[in-house]
Amino acid sequence: MSDLAREQFFDHCQHGLDLLIIGGGISGAGLLWLASLNGWRAALIEQSDFAYGSSSRSSKLIHGGLRYLPQGHWRLTREAVRERENLRALFPAIESLRFHLPFRRQAPISHSLGLWLYDVFAGRKSRDTFKMIAEIFPEISSVENLSSLSYLDAASDDAGLVIEVLKRAEACGGLAQNYVTATELLFQHDKVIGVNVRDELNGECTEIRARHIVEATGAWQGLHHALSETLRLKPLRGSHWVLPFHLFPCSQALAFKHPDDGRYVYAMPWQGCTLFGTTDVGHTAGMTTEPHISVNESAYLQCALQHHFPYRDWRPSDCLSTMAGVRPTVDDGAISADDISRELVIRHQPGYSQLKGGKLTTFLASAEKLLGEVATEIGKKHNIQRPAPDRTTKKPDAQRSVGRIAVSGCDYQVRHLDDFLLRRSRLGNTLRNGGLRELEALRPLLQQRWQWSDQRWQQEQLRYLQIWQRSYAPVAS
Ligand SMILES: Cc1cc2nc3c(=O)[nH]c(=O)nc-3n(C[C@H](O)[C@H](O)[C@H](O)COP(=O)(O)OP(=O)(O)OC[C@H]3O[C@@H](n4cnc5c(N)ncnc54)[C@H](O)[C@@H]3O)c2cc1C
Known part of the structure; x- marks a missing residue:
């Protein structure tokens, strides 16, 4: 992009914005798209590159709410499945992914029924729910005596999704720039009226005003100090290994329990490789430096592979790369990482909103909710229109060279x-x-x-x- 486009961006920001979004992850991108689609004059700034935060380091799954099923929350599951299917209709790059849960003996009937129902909610009559693992993963010989229960979910490259959403926002008139940091909120009495920003490419500082400011800054500390004091974050780090496909050939996804703590870990195809993870540990290093996998997390992933797939000696050096992301989880007093809530938190102050948590999967629903809640404050219609399914965008090129x-x-x-x-x-x-x-x-x-x-x-x-x-x-x- 030329410097001219950057100049135009700052110029655009000086002419009465309805909405300024801070943070260029999937949450911010979704807000920009939906706001622009609904005729709001909106802009987005990102301190680093787009998707620099957890939106390029997730497990890449577009879930359909399977976790609600064991508690009998049929309605929630059905809604989540619908949301997943809506996203699939909007983005051809979100592809179906079949997950296999291996079982030594026959799988419990409750599991089979639950997974069958999960597929039915998505309108699919699943015929190949039961299979032998060796049929599906012939190369991974150590699992030959296992049977599998399977279900369909979906996956997409997370960073690619962010860029696609930003491009669609631009097509509706929304503007975004990376390497622009919001440094401070500007107040008039108690109301937020703008932000001071720094252009990280040339060091210049300027002020951007908007009728409403949204902070979608993930695990980064919020700029609204009074609000931040009332919400303590307890960030959790999740790390993955990226393995060469030939070492761990997963053409579909495989979920299995870690031998140490019984947590599910996943292996799935990604960008011609196999993505394997994840860990779930407290992240105490802060957000001023980029997160990275620790020695203990690496050992945890290695242990799971060695236990379930002893057909070779697994070593960290087998990885092509690693990837660590931080979840902006809220400190709700839970002791174990698994028990901490990962739900979306939206909070408002005059002229300002903050969005934390949530999922890749729910970015559009989160944006719809937030915009609906602030629409009347800035004189807009509160029933937010959703984008129509896209029938023109092609699937990304599957051949990777x-x-x-x-x-x-x-x-x-x-x-x-x-x-x-x-x-x-x-x-x-x-x-x-x-x-x-x-x-x-x-x-x-x-x-x-x-x-x-x-x-x-x-x-x-x-x-x-x-x-x-x-x-x-x-x-x-
Ligand atoms: C290991 C892991 C696995 C996950 N797996 C899944 C999954 O499979 N499916 C799923 O649905 N969800 C998953 N999630 C959750 C999902 O990744 C996140 O909920 C989502 O990416 C959050 O997006 P976000 O835009 O809110 O935050 P982020 O992507 O973190 O974006 C925040 C952005 O704000 C920017 N920023 C911060 N401060 C400023 C500032 N002052 N000025 C300008 N910009 C600023 C940051 O640079 C960053 O780019 C996972 C998360 C992790 C960590």
Whole structure:
């Protein structure tokens, strides 16, 4: 994107915004899209790259509320399944993913019924719910005596989804810029009327005013100090291993219990590799540095693989990369990480709202709820119109080759090499050593594309490799 577009953005922000959104993860992107679609004059700022927070580090699942079933919450499950199906109709990149739960003996009848119902809610008559694991995962020989119960959910590349939502918001007149930090809220009496922002690309500071400000900053501390004091966050970190497909060939998803604590861990296909995780541990390092997997988390994942798939000796160095994200969970007094609520929290103050938690899956429903709640304050209709299903966007190219991705990879507001490698093309997550070897071959193409001098390229490469080493490299246990 040219500097002109950036200038236009700041210009747009000086001409009476209805809504300014702080935070360019899936929550912020969803708000921008829905607000713009409903005719609000809206803009979004992101301090780093879009999807820099948990929206590029999640397990990538678009859940249908399976967890509500054991408690008998049929209605909640049906609603969540509908929301998942709505999203699938809107985004061809959200694909169905069959999950298999292995059982040594026959699966309990309650499980079979529940999963059958789950598929029925989505309008599917599931015929292949029961299968032998060895039929589905022939390469993973150690599981040959297991039977499986299966159900359908969905998955999508999370960072790709954020960019797609931002592009759709732009098509409706919403504007977004990355590398712009909100540093301070501006008040008139008790009402929030704007924010001070810093352009991280040139260090310039300016003021943006809007009729309403929404903070969708995930695990980052909120800027509204009075509100932040009343809501204590207890961030939890979840980490994944990205494994080469040939070492752990999962063409469908497999869920199995960790031998130490009985938690479910998942292996699933992602970007031509196998994504395996996740952990769930307290994150005490704060949000000023990028999160990374710890030695203990790595050992936890290794232990689960070794226990269930002893056909080889698993080592952290088997990973192509790792990925750690932080959930902005609220401190509700729960002692174990599993018991802490991951529900959405929306709070309002005059001229300002804050959104925490929630899921990738529910971003549109969350945006609809929040906008509906603030609409009357700024003189807008409170029944928020949803987007119509999209029948024009094609599915992403399933054939992944480095050259193909580099040529056709999305360039949307790429400011740094790490934006492209870690959140647009995902090459940095899926190539060994962060793609260091391939980078030399790609250099002429990318340098020309972004008109970077040799000196700029070297700076960018150094920056990227430092980030990769610190936060994405495999960690030995
Ligand atoms: C390990 C893990 C696995 C998960 N798996 C799933 C899953 O499978 N399915 C699912 O539905 N959900 C999942 N989730 C939850 C989901 O990822 C999050 O709920 C979702 O990504 C939250 O998006 P967000 O936009 O609210 O926050 P984030 O994505 O964290 O975005 C917040 C953004 O705000 C920016 N920001 C912060 N401060 C400022 C500032 N002052 N100025 C400007 N910008 C600022 C940050 O840079 C960041 O980009 C998972 C989460 C984790 C951590």
